[in-house]
Amino acid sequence: MTNQTTQTAPHVTDEAGVEQIRDAVRALCSRFPGEYWRGHDRDRTYPAEFVSAMTEGGYLGVLIPEAYGGSGLGLSVAAAILEEVHASGCNASALHAQMYTMGTVLRHGSDAQKRQWLPKIATGEVRLQAFGVTEPTAGTDTTSIATTATRKGDAYMINGQKVWTSRAQYSDLMVLLARTTPKEALVRKSEGLSVFLLDMRQAVGAGLTIKPIRTMINHATTEIFFDNLEIPASCLIGEEGKGFRYILDGMNAERILIAAECVGDNRWFVDKAAAYAKARVVFGRPIGQNQGVAFPIARAHAQGRAAKLMTYEAARLYDAGRPCAEEANTAKLLASEASWAAADTCLQTHGGFGFAEEYDVERKFRETRLYQVAPISTNLILSYLSEHVLGLPRSY
Numbered sequence: 341m342t343n344q345t346t347q348t349a350p351h352v353t354d355e356a357g358v359e360q361i362r363d364a365v366r367a368l369c370s371r372f373p374g375e376y377w378r379g380h381d382r383d384r385t386y387p388a389e390f391v392s393a394m395t396e397g398g399y400l401g402v403l404i405p406e407a408y409g410g411s412g413l414g415l416s417v418a419a420a421i422l423e424e425v426h427a428s429g430c431n432a433s434a435l436h437a438q439m440y441t442m443g444t445v446l447r448h449g450s451d452a453q454k455r456q457w458l459p460k461i462a463t464g465e466v467r468l469q470a471f472g473v474t475e476p477t478a479g480t481d482t483t484s485i486a487t488t489a490t491r492k493g494d495a496y497m498i499n500g501q502k503v504w505t506s507r508a509q510y511s512d513l514m515v516l517l518a519r520t521t522p523k524e525a526l527v528r529k530s531e532g533l534s535v536f537l538l539d540m541r542q543a544v545g546a547g548l549t550i551k552p553i554r555t556m557i558n559h560a561t562t563e564i565f566f567d568n569l570e571i572p573a574s575c576l577i578g579e580e581g582k583g584f585r586y587i588l589d590g591m592n593a594e595r596i597l598i599a600a601e602c603v604g605d606n607r608w609f610v611d612k613a614a615a616y617a618k619a620r621v622v623f624g625r626p627i628g629q630n631q632g633v634a635f636p637i638a639r640a641h642a643q644g645r646a647a648k649l650m651t652y653e654a655a656r657l658y659d660a661g662r663p664c665a666e667e668a669n670t671a672k673l674l675a676s677e678a679s680w681a682a683a684d685t686c687l688q689t690h691g692g693f694g695f696a697e698e699y700d701v702e703r704k705f706r707e708t709r710l711y712q713v714a715p716i717s718t719n720l721i722l723s724y725l726s727e728h729v730l731g732l733p734r735s736y
C-alpha cells in the first residue's frame with residue numbers, strides 16, 4: 341500500500357472531544373456521496389479513495405497507542421467514528437477490520453510484533469484488513485476448524501481453506517486462526533488453535549490463493565486456499581494453542597463496532613424516511629400525516645435510540661477492562677434489529693422509489709441485512725444469552 345501522510349486524530353477523552361471527532365468524520369464523509377458508493381456497488385470495486393481518506397485523517401489508527409503512531413483512544417471513540425460513517429450513508433466494511441482485529445494484536449502480540457507493524461498500520465503504509473476465521477465446513481462452530489499450522493523448525497506450514505475472508509485482496513496483513521493440535525488429541529476443544537499475523541504480500545502465489553466471491557453487497561469478500569504456505573514462526577501471536585481465547589476476546593470489540601455501524605444505519609434510514617414522508621404528497625397531503633406511515637418510522641427511531649445506549653454501555657465496559665460479553669452481544673442483537681427495522685420501514689415509506697438505485701435506499705437495505713448473519717448470526721447471540729446469562733441448558 342502507498343505511504344501516506346497521516347494525521348493523528350485529536351486526543352480526546354471527554355464528550356465534547358468525541359463530538360468534534362463525529363463532526364470531522366461527517367465532514368469527511370460528505371466528500372463521498374451516494375453517487376460514489378453507487379458506482380462502487382455497481383462495479384463491485386473497492387472504495388480505496390474512502391479508505392485512504394479515513395487513514396489520512398488518522399481515524400483508522402484511533403486504537404493504536406500513541407507510542408506506535410496512533411491516537412491511543414478507546415473503543416467508544418472507534419464506535420462513534422463508525423457510527424458516523426454509516427449515519428452519513430457511507431459504509432465502513434472496507435476498513436473496519438483494522439479496528440476490530442486490533443485488540444488481539446494489542447493484548448496478545450509481542451513487543452517485537454507491535455514495533456514491526458503498528459507504526460506502519462498507523463500511517464497506512466500497510467493495511468491490516470483481513471481476518472481469516474470462518475471455514476466452509478465448520479461454519480459458526482469455530483472450534484471445529486480444519487486449517488492446520490504445522491511447526492517445522494523456525495516456520496509453520498499452513499494448509500486448508502477459509503471462506504468469507506473479506507478484503508483479503510486489499511490487505512497486506514491477515515489475522516489467521518489455524519489448528520496447531522489435532523482435535524482428537526485435545527481434552528478441551530477450545531484449545532489447540534493458534535493465531536498468526538501474517539504478511540500476505542509474500543504469501544500470494546507462494547501457497548496462498550485468493551478467489552473473490554460475488555455477493556448481494558459490495559463487500560470484497562473472498563475464499564482463500566492454503567497449500568503448504570510457509571510462514572515464519574515469529575508470526576505466532578501469543579502462546580500456541582490459546583488462539584481461540586484470543587479471538588473470543590476480540591469478538592466483543594467486533595460486536596460493539598458492528599452494533600455502532602447498525603446504529604448509524606438506523607439513523608440514516610430514519611432520517612431518510614422522515615424526510616421523504618414530509619415531502620411526498622399523495623391524496624393531497626404528506627404521506628407522513630398518515631399514522632400508518634409515521635408510526636413505523638417513530639418505532640424504528642425508538643429502537644435505534646435504545647440500541648445506541650446499549651452499544652455505548654458495552655464500549656464503556658470494554659474500555660474499562662471489565663467483562664462486557666452480555667452487553668456486547670445484546671448491543672449487536674438490538675442494533676442489527678433496529679437497523680433492519682429502519683431499513684424495511686424506509687423502503688416501504690418510499691414506495692416504488694425505494695427500489696430505484698438513485699435513492700440509495702435499496703443499496704443500504706441490502707448492506708444492513710448482513711448484520712443479522714455476520715459477524716455472528718442472531719440465533720447464536722440468543723444462544724449465548726440463553727446459556728451464559730440466563731443459565732438455560734446448552735443447545736449445541
Ligand SMILES: Cc1cc2nc3c(=O)[nH]c(=O)nc-3n(C[C@H](O)[C@H](O)[C@H](O)COP(=O)(O)OP(=O)(O)OC[C@H]3O[C@@H](n4cnc5c(N)ncnc54)[C@H](O)[C@@H]3O)c2cc1C
Pocket residue numbers: 470471472473474478479480481503504505506507555559561710713714715716717718719720723735736
Ligand atoms: C459478506 C460476509 C463477510 C464476512 N466476512 C468475514 C470475515 O472477514 N472473516 C471471517 O472469518 N468470516 C467472515 N464472514 C463469515 C460470517 O462470520 C459467517 O457467515 C457467520 O458467522 C455465520 O456462519 P455460517 O455462514 O457458516 O453459517 P452456519 O454456521 O452454517 O449457520 C447457518 C444458519 O444456521 C443457524 N445456526 C447454526 N447453528 C445453530 C445453533 N446451534 N442454534 C441455532 N441456530 C444455528 C445460524 O444462526 C445461521 O442462521 C462473513 C460473512 C459474510 C456473508
